[in-house]
Amino acid sequence: MVGPFGDVTAATALRSVLDDPRRAGEPLSITVNYAGPIAEGPFTVEVRPVRTNRSTQHWIVTLSQDDAVTTTATVICGSRRPTWSETELEPPAVPAPEAVALAQPPEFPVWMRNYEMRFVEGGGPLAGEPEERPHSVTTLWVRDTPARPLDHLAVTALSDVFIPRVMVRFGRLVPAGTVTLTVYFHADAATLAAHGDAHVLATARAQHFGAGFFDQTAGLWTTDGVPLTTTHQLVYFKH
Amino acid sequence: MVGPFGDVTAATALRSVLDDPRRAGEPLSITVNYAGPIAEGPFTVEVRPVRTNRSTQHWIVTLSQDDAVTTTATVICGSRRPTWSETELEPPAVPAPEAVALAQPPEFPVWMRNYEMRFVEGGGPLAGEPEERPHSVTTLWVRDTPARPLDHLAVTALSDVFIPRVMVRFGRLVPAGTVTLTVYFHADAATLAAHGDAHVLATARAQHFGAGFFDQTAGLWTTDGVPLTTTHQLVYFKH
Numbered sequence: 382m383v384g385p386f387g388d389v390t391a392a393t394a395l396r397s398v399l400d401d402p403r404r405a406g407e408p409l410s411i412t413v414n415y416a417g418p419i420a421e422g423p424f425t426v427e428v429r430p431v432r433t434n435r436s437t438q439h440w441i442v443t444l445s446q447d448d449a450v451t452t453t454a455t456v457i458c459g460s461r462r463p464t465w466s467e468t469e470l471e472p473p474a475v476p477a478p479e480a481v482a483l484a485q486p487p488e489f490p491v492w493m494r495n496y497e498m499r500f501v502e503g504g505g506p507l508a509g510e511p512e513e514r515p516h517s518v519t520t521l522w523v524r525d526t527p528a529r530p531l532d533h534l535a536v537t538a539l540s541d542v543f544i545p546r547v548m549v550r551f552g553r554l555v556p557a558g559t560v561t562l563t564v565y566f567h568a569d570a571a572t573l574a575a576h577g578d579a580h581v582l583a584t585a586r587a588q589h590f591g592a593g594f595f596d597q598t599a600g601l602w603t604t605d606g607v608p609l610t611t612t613h614q615l616v617y618f619k620h
Numbered sequence: 621m622v623g624p625f626g627d628v629t630a631a632t633a634l635r636s637v638l639d640d641p642r643r644a645g646e647p648l649s650i651t652v653n654y655a656g657p658i659a660e661g662p663f664t665v666e667v668r669p670v671r672t673n674r675s676t677q678h679w680i681v682t683l684s685q686d687d688a689v690t691t692t693a694t695v696i697c698g699s700r701r702p703t704w705s706e707t708e709l710e711p712p713a714v715p716a717p718e719a720v721a722l723a724q725p726p727e728f729p730v731w732m733r734n735y736e737m738r739f740v741e742g743g744g745p746l747a748g749e750p751e752e753r754p755h756s757v758t759t760l761w762v763r764d765t766p767a768r769p770l771d772h773l774a775v776t777a778l779s780d781v782f783i784p785r786v787m788v789r790f791g792r793l794v795p796a797g798t799v800t801l802t803v804y805f806h807a808d809a810a811t812l813a814a815h816g817d818a819h820v821l822a823t824a825r826a827q828h829f830g831a832g833f834f835d836q837t838a839g840l841w842t843t844d845g846v847p848l849t850t851t852h853q854l855v856y857f858k859h
Contacts, residue, residue: 409799409833409854410799410800410854412651412653412694412800412802414651414678414694414696416670416671416673416676416678417671417673431655431682431689431692432655432656432688432689432690434655434656436832436856437655437799437856439653439655439689439692441680441682441692443670443680449671450670450671450678451671453670453678453680453694455651455653455692455694455800457653457799457800457854459799459832459833459856460832461831461832461833462831462832463831464829464830464831464832464857464858464859465786465829465830465859466829466830466831467789467828467829467830468827468828468829468830469755469756469825469826469827469828469829470827470828516708517708547704550706560648560649560676560696560698561649561651561694561696561802563651563800563802563852565833565835565852565854567828567830567831567833567835569831586708587708588707588708588709588839588847588850589706589707589708589709589806589847589850590703590704590705590706590707590708591703591705591706591707591806592700592701592702592703592705592806592808593675593698593699593700593701593703594648594698594700594804594806596804596806596850598837598850598852600827608827608828611827611828611835611837611852613802613804613837613850613852615648615649615696615804617675617676617698618703619703620703620704
C-alpha cells in the first residue's frame with residue numbers, strides 16, 4: 382500500500398551487494414527494512430562492506446531518493462562448504478504444478494503480473510476468493526513471467542510474493558504493508574541455476590496479529606522438496 | 621563459540637536505541653548481525669535514526685571495538701494501536717513451570733547462569749541429555765536470574781537463549797554460532813511489565829541444516845499463552 386514493490390526493492394538491495402567487486406562469497410541472508418515509499422524515478426543505493434571475515438562478510442545497504450532514506454538492508458555473504466545436512470521442515474503436500482489452475486492476475490496490484498501463480502490454498506481476494514478463512518495459510522506454485530532461471534535475486538523477490546496475510550483471513554482488501562523482511566538462503570547458486578525456470582512451491586502463514594502488526598513465516602521449495610529459502614516478515618495493517 | 625554473548629549484545633543494541641532521546645514509539649523489531657567477536661573491554665555503539673514516519677522509525681546501529689565493527693543491527697520502533705487481534709500459532713502443551721525440574725547450569729558457557737531454565741524437551745548436552753535426537757525441538761520455561769521484571773531488553777536477550785540446534789540433534793558440543801538474529805515484538809511495554817518476573821515459555825526448532833548453516837525459528841510466550849516474540853536466526857556450524 383505504501384509502495385507495492387517490496388519484492389524488487391529487496392532484490393535491488395541484494396543486487397547492489399552481489400555486483401560489488403569487493404563481495405566475497407554467496408548470499409546467506411538479507412534483512413530489508415521498508416522505511417518509506419519509493420516513487421518512479423532515480424534512486425541511489427549505497428553499499429558498505431563493514432566487516433569481512435574468513436567465512437562471512439557483512440554489508441549495510443541504504444537506498445535513498447531525494448535525500449531521504451527509503452530502505453535499509455543488511456546482507457551477509459559467506460562461503461558454503463559440505464557438512465551434515467537435513468531438512469526438518471516438511472513442505473506441504475500438494476498436486477503437481479500442472480494440476481493446479483493458473484490464476485488470472487488482477488488489475489491491481491500490477492506486480493502480480495510479474496509472476497505466474499497457481500494457488501493450492503489461500504489465494505485470497507486477489508485470486509477470486511472473497512471469503513473469510515479461519516487461518517492465513519497460502520500455498521502456491523509460482524514462477525517469474527516472463528520465465529527466467531532462478532538465482533538469489535529471484536528467490537529474494539519470490540520470498541515477498543505473498544499478499545498480506547490479513548487479506549487472506551478476511552477475503553478482502555485491507556490496508557497493509559511489509560515493515561521488515563528477512564530471507565535465509567538455503568540453496569547455492571549452482572542449485573538455483575539447476576532449477577532453471579521450473580515452478581517454485583511457496584507457502585506462508587501468519588503467527589500473530591495484533592496492535593496494528595502481524596508476522597509472517599514462509600518458505601520456498603523446489604518441485605523436489607528441496608528448501609530454497611525460509612523467510613519472515615513483520616507487516617503493518619489497519620483493521 | 622566466536623563470542624557466546626549474543627543475547628546481551630542484541631539487548632545492548634536495542635538499549636542504545638531505547639535510551640536515545642530521538643526515539644519515537646516502542647520497539648517493533650530488531651535484526652542483529654554478529655560480524656565478529658567482542659572482547660572484554662570498552663566498545664562503542666553508534667545509533668542513527670535514518671527515517672521517522674508517522675507510525676514507524678527506522679534505526680541503524682553499529683557496535684565497534686578497536687575500530688572494527690563487531691555487530692550491526694537495524695531496529696524499527698513504532699506506535700501500536702488497537703486493531704483486530706488473533707494468534708494462529710499454538711504454544712506447545714506443557715506442564716506448569718513448577719512441575720518441571722530446574723536444570724543445573726553447566727560450568728560452560730557462563731551465560732547460562734544468567735537464566736533459570738526448566739527443560740520440557742530437548743535440553744541437549746548442556747542440560748545432561750547426551751543423546752542424538754530425530755528433531756531439534758527445544759521447549760523450556762525460562763526466566764532471568766537474578767529475577768527482574770520483563771521488558772523489551774529482556775525478551776530480546778531471551779530470544780537468543782537457545783543453545784545451537786545442531787547440538788540438540790547430536791547430543792554433544794558442536795562448533796556453532798549465530799550469524800544473524802531477528803526478533804519481532806508482539807507485546808507492548810505494559811504487557812511485559814504486567815508479566816513481571818514470571819516464567820516465560822520458550823520453544824525453538826531448526827528448519828534446515830546444510831552447507832555449514834542452519835536456521836532456527838522460535839517463540840516466547842507468557843504462562844497464559846500470550847505471544848511475546850517470534851524470533852528467527854541463521855547459525856553457522858561445523859559438523
